[in-house]
Amino acid sequence: MWLLLRQGVQPQGVLAWLEAQGLGIQLRSLGERWIIEVEASDGQAEALLRLEEVEKVFISERAMPLVSSWQGGVQLGTWQRGEGLLWIAGPCSVENRESLLRLAEALKALGVQVLRGGAFKARTSPYSFQGLGPQALDWLREARALTGLPICVEILSETHLPLYADVDLIQIGARNMDNYWLLRAVGELGRPVLLKRNPQATVEEWLLAAEYLLLYGAPWVLLCERGIRTFERSLRYTLDVGAIPVVAAQTALPCIADPSHAAGHWRYVTPLALAAIAAGAEGLLIEVHPDPLTAQSDAAQQLTLSQFALLKEKASTLAAPSSRRLP
Numbered sequence: 225m226w227l228l229l230r231q232g233v234q235p236q237g238v239l240a241w242l243e244a245q246g247l248g249i250q251l252r253s254l255g256e257r258w259i260i261e262v263e264a265s266d267g268q269a270e271a272l273l274r275l276e277e278v279e280k281v282f283i284s285e286r287a288m289p290l291v292s293s294w295q296g297g298v299q300l301g302t303w304q305r306g307e308g309l310l311w312i313a314g315p316c317s318v319e320n321r322e323s324l325l326r327l328a329e330a331l332k333a334l335g336v337q338v339l340r341g342g343a344f345k346a347r348t349s350p351y352s353f354q355g356l357g358p359q360a361l362d363w364l365r366e367a368r369a370l371t372g373l374p375i376c377v378e379i380l381s382e383t384h385l386p387l388y389a390d391v392d393l394i395q396i397g398a399r400n401m402d403n404y405w406l407l408r409a410v411g412e413l414g415r416p417v418l419l420k421r422n423p424q425a426t427v428e429e430w431l432l433a434a435e436y437l438l439l440y441g442a443p444w445v446l447l448c449e450r451g452i453r454t455f456e457r458s459l460r461y462t463l464d465v466g467a468i469p470v471v472a473a474q475t476a477l478p479c480i481a482d483p484s485h486a487a488g489h490w491r492y493v494t495p496l497a498l499a500a501i502a503a504g505a506e507g508l509l510i511e512v513h514p515d516p517l518t519a520q521s522d523a524a525q526q527l528t529l530s531q532f533a534l535l536k537e538k539a540s541t542l543a544a545p546s547s548r549r550l551p
């Protein structure tokens with residue numbers, strides 16, 4: 225079980241008490257707070273809760289002490305949490321240097337705070353475009369140097385870790401949400417992570433994946449709802465709008481939505497984006513391509529720049545959701 229100590233309390237007193245009881249312990253720092261993992265039986269929880277320094281006791285195997293008590297700060301480019309939406313935009317795959325640089329400039333001019341782009345792609349067919357790999361990462365770095373925008377890039381394999389050391393926001397895609405050893409390795413990089421929800425995962429499983437990242441060293445995790453698999457086939461996935469307030473009730477970690485991959489078609493991206501904002505999403509991840517018809521992946525769902533500009537305009541007319549839970 226885990227003991228979460230009250231804000232401002234130092235752990236020495238509790239540690240001494242636990243040691244005197246002969247209980248095995250492991251101490252973890254949680255920013256300004258402390259968590260102690262204790263080898264105690266469930267029956268001992270009541271006694272531990274009586275300790276003045278202890279705020280919460282987590283017993284369940286599926287407890288997520290770090291996710292549920294996380295209260296750190298979030299720093300990402302020019303985005304100020306709580307003062308407007310976070311916009312992450314860019315092509316599904318990075319395909320061409322010139323068009324990436326021009327797109328990055330245009331997105332920045334539209335108020336986007338983070339540039340996204342795929343370098344290594346997870347494609348269903350091994351014959352589909354697999355991404356330009358290190359070349360794409362270099363062009364993204366160039367776009368960052370040109371615009372000052374932080375970059376968000378998906379990682380697919382532990383063997384690529386050395387290539388991601390300077391990526392501002394590392395994306396764990398839907399297919400890897402429950403690749404736990406990849407989560408551990410990415411957490412150890414000590415950088416913020418965008419964690420997409422696996423379409424087959426419950427909210428609890430998604431948050432437990434975030435727990436892995438925090439436990440292994442990520443300072444914070446940006447949760448991203450991107451649609452789940454249901455019986456409905458009219459869109460590519462079903463955007464689980466309800467998950468957004470559920471997540472906000474369970475953690476102070478920020479949560480955004482990706483309506484592009486949920487919709488699978490540009491026509492439905494804007495309505496889903498607006499629904500997500502209304503439900504309390506703190507930002508959006510939108511695929512934008514200078515010429516979607518020629519895109520080598522996800523051509524049907526990518527917005528043109530003018531469609532994206534229109535979406536931003538519509539979004540700005542929505543009142544900021546009041547249910548947002550901030551640290």
Ligand code: PEP
Nearest residue numbers: 316397398399420450485
């Ligand atoms: C992506 O963001 O390009 C992507 C592949 O998304 P997902 O993991 O949600 O399918």
Ligand code: MN
Nearest residue numbers: 316511521522
């Ligand atoms: Mn895509």
